Amino acid sequence: MAVFEPEAEIGTLGIEEVGGEVVGRSPWELAGRRFLRNKLAIAAAVLFVLIVAVSFAAPLYANYVADTDPFVSNLSGTFTQNGKTIEVIQQGTGTLGLGETPVGPTWHAKYFLGADSQGRDVAARVLYGGRASLEIGIGSAVLAALLAVVFALIAGFFGGWTDNLLSRLMDLIWAFPVYLLAISLATVLLTAPNGLKIGFLHVSPGSLWIPLVIIGIVYVPYIFRPVRGQVLSLREREFVEAAIAQGASNRRLVFSEILPNVASTVIVLMPLIIATTILTEAALSYLSIGVQAPQASWGTIVEDGQALLYTRPWVAIAPGIMIVLTVLALNVLGDGLRDALDPRSKLRTKG
Amino acid sequence: MMRSRSLFPLLTLIGLAALVLTACGGSSKKTSSTSSSASGASGGTLMTVAKDAPSGSPDPQIDYTLQEWQLLILTHDGLVGFKRVSGAEGTKLVPDLATSIPKPTNGGKTYTFTLRKGIKFSNGKELKASDVKYTFERLFKIGLSPNAGTWYNVIVGGDACVKTPKTCNLDKGVIVNDAKGTVTFNLTHGDPEFLDKIAVPFAFILPTGTPNKEVQIPPPGTGPYKFVEYNPNKQIKLVRNTDFKEWSKDAQPNGKPDVILQKFGLSAEAQVTQVENGQADWMFDPPPADRLNEMSTKYANQVHVNPLTAIYYFAFNVRVPPFNNLQARQGVNFATDRNALVKIYGGPNLALPTCQILPPNFPGYKPYCPYTKNPGSGKWTAPDMTKAQQLINASGTKGALVKVNTDTTDVNKALGLYFVGLLNKLGYKASLQALAPSIQYPYCQNSKNKIQFCYSSWFQDYPAASDFLNILLGCGSYIPNSDSSPNIAEFCTKPIQAQMDAALQQGITDPSGANTKWAAVDKAVTDQAPWVAMFNPKLIDFVSKRVKGYQFNPQWYFLLGQASVK
Secondary structure, three states: OOOOOHHHHHHHHOEEEEOOEEEEOOHHHHHHHHHHHOHHHHHHHHHHHHHHHHHHOHHHHHHHHOOOOOOOOOOOOEEEEOOEEEEOEEEOOOOOOOOEEEOOOOOOOOOOOOEOOOOOEHHHHHHHHHHHHHHHHHHHHHHHHHHHHHHHHHHHHHOHHHHHHHHHHHHHHHHOOHHHHHHHHHHHHHOOOOOEEEOOEEEOOOOOHHHHHHHHHHHHHHHHHHHHHHHHHHHOOHHHHHHHHOOOOHHHHHHHHHHHHHHHHHHHHHHHHHHHHHHHHHHHHHOOOOOOOOOOOHHHHHHHHHOOOOOOOHHHHHHHHHHHHHHHHHHHHHHHHHHHHOHHHHHHHHO | OOOOEOOOOOOOEOOOOOOOOHHHOOOOOOOOOEOOOOOOOOOOEEEEEEOOOOOOOOOOOOOOOHHHHHHHHHHOOOOEEEOOOOOHHHHOEEEOOEOOOOOOEOOOOEEEEEEOOOOEOOOOOEOOHHHHHHHHHHHHHOOOOOOOOOOOOOEOOHHHHHHOHHHOOOOOOEEEEOOOOEEEEEEOOOOOOHHHHOOOHHHOOOOOOOOOOOOOOOOOOOOOEEEEEEEOOOEEEEEEOOOOOOOOOOOOOOOOOOEEEEEEOOOHHHHHHHHHHOOOOEEOOOOOHHHHHHHHHHOHHHEEEEEOOEEEEEEEOOOOOOOOOHHHHHHHHHHOOHHHHHHHHOOOOOEEEOOOOOOOOOOOOOOOOOOOOOOOOOOOOOOOHHHHHHHHHHHOOOOOEEEEEEEOOHHHHHHHHHHHHHHHHOOOEEEEEEEOHHHHHHHHHOHHHOOOEEEEEEEOOOOOOHHHHHHHHOHHHOOOOOOOOOOOOOOOOHHHHHHHHHHHHHHHHOHHHHHHHHHHHHHHHHHHOOEEEEEEEEEEEEEOOOOEOOEEEOOOEEOHHHOEOO
16 A cells, blocks of 8 residues: 655655745756755766766776777786886796786786786776777667667557557567577677678678667667557647647657657666666677677676686676676666656555 | 597598607607506596587597597507507507508509408407498498598599499499408509508498498497497496407507596586596596696696697688788788797697698608798797788788687687787788687688688698698688688699699608608798698696506597506
């Protein structure tokens, strides 16, 4: 049974009592105020922004701090620390002198987290990898959201065979397990000789666009479904009927009446979808069918580190931690946005 | 052949042996061939572990993997065999089921063998000359034997058998006399490598009546062991063949363990741990790079490092831009830091840099390395970036897109990554294409895929220069649009092919003179730079504490039957 909470209910209605006066506020303003009151969500947002900022500062770190090119092998390289010359890849010890081990974390500017098996600076690669992971994660989520909203508006508003056609198409995509579909698409697209050519469009092999588009496409139905449902419902609401009675065009109905009312749903979904797309990108890259060398992403670095788990675990652990922090931040942020934009769901949960 | 994949139709490529004169075994501090002589008591179970069962078919006339061949040499025999000892002697042919190795007659086209008497198969039947004919007809009749059409079609009637396997008849090619125990092979032309080819498992003798179709467990053989279980999802089990009586210690010595087990399903990491803990006696797969230091420090006495007659290389496609340009190929060769590649493989104690096709201590080998700073010594010393840049600038190929193709195994992917970085540094736009090992080799072989730069490796089938030069870079080995085209570089130069043909012809009567010719072929091919030859690898065998009498044979590697676990 729902528990009546006067403050929350008043907030939902857009009426707030401030110093004895009743003040009217827009839903967006109220959502903002509710979000700012959620300290956990604010902390998550700050953490996410921080991760984005440091990842996009990767070139600065590589050029001015680590002084390295994290995309080129440095197997025969050396560096100096505390006056000592250290080999980046060190020959194995013991009676037989077998194996070559990359330098471990120095906790200094150069090779802060050590080197990988190619002698590349792991810290710099983790930052560059973050940039690629975030670009793909955010890009594919935005692509998925754009396509899903467009399709959902068309399907929900026009209904009939248009709705049937688009809904079945989405069902078809949904019917495939996400990873199976993504792996299949990636395998086909990545093995195309000399990249992908569609008409005048040429995507070079190794382009970040390939995993971005693949991941974006497979997640379209996950946004399409809830948004279409909402559009179907809104289509029958009084304010839409009133607009129709006033002679509003279809364009105006869609863009001025319906779209603003589904925006909050999309905004709530976005952090969760980004978190999911980042995880998908990491999984595909780990399987060597996402981001392609010489580019790096957190998934490819985890894969690189797998062969060094015994001797240099930080190579795999560092990108793993970044993935966990990013996904955690996005999930908490998503919860906060949902609480702020859709307080009724909080009431329902409590009930 | 290659160690983990097959060759021709099968594409499993796994390698065989390495001729290796262990005396020149490089710098490894413990290049064992026999760590403790062939001593040790008989009995017990030799427990071996591997990630997967041998790829391809269990049928001895189809399988082309070192993993199964190491077992088949314990259960079956050929008319001749490689001597079962360690060191250079191990590459010598000795009579096995035959009483002696015959001299070819009729211009190298006829070989007559006499079978030993009293040898029995593990099903109790006595070996007869007619079994030999049956075996060679079956080789064609099953239709899946990878080298039937390339190695054994030299037998009179062989070509017809390749065309119509079901009706294969070698009445004129293999003439047998059960009463006298003689077998005469008639060849269409002299083949200097015919004896080598009948010393490998494809030609191991099977009893008459073995089904003329692929079998799921190797049929009875004449060796000291027999297969009693072949479950690719679980294990292979060999037990003693009670009908075996040692007839030649050189060709087929009696085995030490009573049972040899090979269990599947363990990762290489887990295999190392099991051997360390004494739960397994030997691991088939190469130990992972991150365990080498631990093995080298804590378990050095259980590690055996042996040089192989094998090569790791990246093949350019000489018919597809940008590497259809000789200067571009030579430029990349000059720029390659082979020491860096050796480091990726495990360091200087596990591999030696090379520039040429033939491996050291191999027939026809003469040190040659033009792609180094200060060439002349025949050894690679350092990359020459200045010369590399000059050549690549002159080639006009800068800025070209290059896909570096490799497989997804850790080491091979790392080798590919190195070249992506190097090619980008040289002005190309390179990216990596890493495919699953089972896909990558056939993908690279098929000219339809227009690969540009592809990783591969090759382990000798038998000690002959043509096994590298002619098979990997001969015109006949380039088969357009086929997954079974081992000449990945698509290299075919008529003058060089003529040199190869002349060397092959001379080999029938004058093997030593032929090897001088092969050395010239090696140099000529290296100058044309169809590959970046990277290094000649060594093999690590990691055995448990209780294993005594470890022996490394250059043809068959670790002789499992000679290891004592009692």
